[in-house]
Amino acid sequence: MRYRTLGGLRVSAVGLGAMPLSIEGRPDEARALATAHAALDAGVTLLDTADSYHLPGAEPGHNELLLARALAAYGGDTADVLIATKGGRGRPADGSWSVRGGARHLRSAAEASLKRLGVDAIGLYQLHKPDPSVPFEESVGVLRELLDEGKIRLAGVSNTDADQIRTARAMLGERLVSVQNQYSPAVRDSEAELALCTELGLAFLPWSPLGGITRSSLDGPARVEGHRRFGAFHAVAERHGVSPQQVCLAWLMAKSPTVIPIPGASRPQTIRDSALAADLTLTMEELAELNDSARP
DSSP, X not given: OOEEEETTEEEEXXXXXXXXXXXXXXXXXXXXXXXHHHHHXXXXXXXXXXXXXXXXXXXXXXXXXXXXXXXXXXXXXXTTOEEEEEESEEOOTTSOOEEOOOHHHHHHHHHHHHHHHTOSSEEEEEEOSOOTTSOHHHHXXXXXXXXXXXXXXXXXXXXXXXXXXXXXXXXXXXXXXXXXXXXXXXXXXXXXXXXXXXXXXXXXXXXXXXXXXXXXXXXXXXXXXXXXXXXXXXXXXXXXXXXXXXXXXXXXXXXXXXXXXXXXXXXXHHHHHHXXXXXXXXXXXXXXXXXXXXXX
């Protein structure tokens, strides 16, 4: 496993997006724990979660509690593992995703996450999404208070634009260490935010980094459409004898030294495969081929 820097910490170049372990279609607990342990065995030291990763209408925190149990049951050393959680969203019974960025809610959400994770301070706490009904400065102000109180060690923002990143940086200084936006071969709306993170030295954590490539490996109509959209990733994968998913993650990491993808997984074999992308080196010609195929 290769490593990258997040807020002065050394973390694995590929993280685990733990959301699939707790939402609709989630595996049973035995497989979920096995998936988390497979990630740790593969050298993954960044585990991304959120209080809203649970079934619709259920109690918040299923994913946080699951990761806490996984770390407690793991037989190896977990001293270097960074759990990054988020607050500011919810899962109502109708299955939608709500946004709640008010100061009172964010503070109570962070304190509940702290208790569920069973730690003295949350390693990385992220505003899950700006609330359009709340001034962005109010939400970031809660992160600043939590940092000052020692309840969180590092702060991040998610689903933000470049101006919001600059605002958060001005308010938090170097204690703002990460930005988590959607970015993949299929969704590249955050080019400006990625460039800004590179300029400021902020870790850029692309969520949903595979952008549908996994479905393109299945049989049926999804395969036909997937190969049309991601044919270059499949071609490069065949040359290296690896999966298209590995090629996609390696392509993302080549975008900037600040990129740390967090692919989701619900099976041990899936995260093992993703973790191998950290050691996959693509040529300049291959990167150019992939960049050309993934143009917006």
